[in-house]
Amino acid sequence: MIKLINVTKIYAGQKEPAVRELNLTVEEGESCVLVGPSGCGKSTTLRMINRLIEPSSGTILIDGKDIRETDPDQLRMGIGYVIQQIGLLPHRTVAENIAIVPRLYGWPKDKIKERTDELLELVGLDPETTRSKYPAQLSGGQMQRVGVARAMAVDPPIMLMDEPFGAVDPIARNHLQDEFLRLQSLMRKTICFVTHDINEAIKMGDRIAIFNRGELVQHGSPHEILSNPVNEFVRDFIGYDRVVKKLSLCRVGAIARKDFGVIRESELPAAAEIMRKQQTEVSFLLDHLGAPGGMLARKLIEKQGAALSPGALKELAQKGREAFIQEDALLRDALSLLFELSVDYLGVLRGETLCGVVSLADIREYAAGKEVD
Amino acid sequence: MSIVQYFLNNFSFISKYAATHFSLIFGAVLISLLLWLPVGVLISRNEKLANTVLGIANTIYCIPSLALFSFLVTIPAFGLGRKSALLALVLYAMMPLVRNVYQGIKIVDKSVIEAARGMGMNSWRILREIQLPLAAPVIFAGFRITVVMTTGVAAIAAYIGEKNLGRLITVGLNGYNVEMIVTGALLIALIAIVLDTVLGFFERMMIPRGLRIRRG
Numbered sequence A: 001m002i003k004l005i006n007v008t009k010i011y012a013g014q015k016e017p018a019v020r021e022l023n024l025t026v027e028e029g030e031s032c033v034l035v036g037p038s039g040c041g042k043s044t045t046l047r048m049i050n051r052l053i054e055p056s057s058g059t060i061l062i063d064g065k066d067i068r069e070t071d072p073d074q075l076r077m078g079i080g081y082v083i084q085q086i087g088l089l090p091h092r093t094v095a096e097n098i099a100i101v102p103r104l105y106g107w108p109k110d111k112i113k114e115r116t117d118e119l120l121e122l123v124g125l126d127p128e129t130t131r132s133k134y135p136a137q138l139s140g141g142q143m144q145r146v147g148v149a150r151a152m153a154v155d156p157p158i159m160l161m162d163e164p165f166g167a168v169d170p171i172a173r174n175h176l177q178d179e180f181l182r183l184q185s186l187m188r189k190t191i192c193f194v195t196h197d198i199n200e201a202i203k204m205g206d207r208i209a210i211f212n213r214g215e216l217v218q219h220g221s222p223h224e225i226l227s228n229p230v231n232e233f234v235r236d237f238i239g240y241d242r243v244v245k246k247l248s249l250c251r252v253g254a255i256a257r258k259d260f261g262v263i264r265e266s267e268l269p270a271a272a273e274i275m276r277k278q279q280t281e282v283s284f285l286l287d288h289l290g291a292p293g294g295m296l297a298r299k300l301i302e303k304q305g306a307a308l309s310p311g312a313l314k315e316l317a318q319k320g321r322e323a324f325i326q327e328d329a330l331l332r333d334a335l336s337l338l339f340e341l342s343v344d345y346l347g348v349l350r351g352e353t354l355c356g357v358v359s360l361a362d363i364r365e366y367a368a369g370k371e372v373d
Numbered sequence B: 001m002s003i004v005q006y007f008l009n010n011f012s013f014i015s016k017y018a019a020t021h022f023s024l025i026f027g028a029v030l031i032s033l034l035l036w037l038p039v040g041v042l043i044s045r046n047e048k049l050a051n052t053v054l055g056i057a058n059t060i061y062c063i064p065s066l067a068l069f070s071f072l073v074t075i076p077a078f079g080l081g082r083k084s085a086l087l088a089l090v091l092y093a094m095m096p097l098v099r100n101v102y103q104g105i106k107i108v109d110k111s112v113i114e115a116a117r118g119m120g121m122n123s124w125r126i127l128r129e130i131q132l133p134l135a136a137p138v139i140f141a142g143f144r145i146t147v148v149m150t151t152g153v154a155a156i157a158a159y160i161g162e163k164n165l166g167r168l169i170t171v172g173l174n175g176y177n178v179e180m181i182v183t184g185a186l187l188i189a190l191i192a193i194v195l196d197t198v199l200g201f202f203e204r205m206m207i208p209r210g211l212r213i214r215r216g
């Protein structure tokens, strides 16, 4: 756990503090994203945690212990640190770069080698072809992976990351973010992550701390911040599409309902009757193997269902044969699919099996909802 | 080909002069390295000190060599001869050596140093494992300039009693002995050029492999 208490930093020769009276706690195993416009004090805050900068006043505790009680080099050896420029040693190979902290700890050679290969695998690089390359031989994305591997070399419980994916192209960034989230879900490290990109903050943070001019403006989960921005600054900073952004926070499975009907192909002639009896807004058509292959909305059937032949009904249902989405997809993707197919309902799948339904109205309700836990 | 003739006829004392010349170069460069490399490292950690020291080095470098030699000779502790010669050469070497060590260390990418510090490397280790290896080509370039410069300036020390190749020129000039003058001048020039070329070759080898290698 990292706890900053009344921390202020005024750089020599400056009047305005770079960080003012900051109180912030990052819980064990939590990723906290510091976000805000350039120059608002994010990097300063991060660099005070590993004592690259000393606060002008205030106290920083790590696991309850004042960091001033630990020798700075010793302290830093136990904290992973990744910066935007990465800072790989250009005259050392990938393996040697990763081995820096293990060597500071005096690990034996074979343990270092084993760990290096393990880390390279972990960050998605092939040890065989990568370990003896020099940084100049790597792409930006590969360098950033090595930077992350290097910071994790001795498996530090805390990682400080200063715009770690800021210098790579958007596609690579997205990829690195996803992989880092996957790693984090396995390792549950305590992470302080700096970015100026609110979308990255929403994606990466368990909690987000929004800064402006050296002050903490709002601290909370992405959902809290998107639902209840405390002031105009936060509202502006997260953008007027905040409701849409919120749809990236929730997976379809979380709001899916169970009240859907199913109709087998053989039952199509009596479809209207069955649906009326089932009392569900929507039914999904299952083929003879039980696989979902279409959708019938009750509204539609009630209007004209009785007049339609089974063949026409089947055709109607099959217009919705693509209206299915996996339960771990984001609501954003569900919304997009609803619009794309011009339908009101999507069947929710767990693998191949139908397990729920989600409607445009459900998504609207979620997006409009203030605070749900 | 009277110069060749002259050279062969007088080979024994010319080779003695050459030996003295080399021993002066060697001594001066050695002392300079021992003195100025640490000073260069030291000032890379203190901007204020760096400005002062580099200012001094620059000023000294601007003093014409004959003037500096003559001045030192008048100081009783030094007088005519080797001590004054060494001191002058060491003072001249301050500029290329201190400046290149300082610049070599300063041009190391700041983010590399920040990352290293952030990982818990202490400043001594950063100096030894990062700054010096990366600065090596620049430092070596300073060494090369020093050697070549010292070769030339050492000849002028003949005026204050050094019996080296410069003496071929001073004595030659006195009696207007053309063969002697030209032999001295050619030898000094040749030695400087050969040293420069050889050291230039080594300078390229000082570039760390990781910086020579490119993607592809």
Ligand SMILES: Nc1ncnc2c1ncn2[C@@H]1O[C@H](COP(=O)(O)OP(=O)(O)O)[C@@H](O)[C@H]1O
Pocket: A011, A012, A014, A018, A036, A037, A038, A039, A040, A041, A042, A043, A044, A045
């Ligand atoms: N080493 C420094 N010396 C003086 N001022 C600094 C230094 N580092 C940062 N600052 C100033 O402190 C403020 C906050 O900087 P920083 O923490 O780097 O912001 P951010 O990372 O949010 O962009 C800025 O106004 C910046 O100019």
Ligand SMILES: [Mg+2]
Pocket: A042, A043, A044, A162
């Ligand atoms: Mg910053």
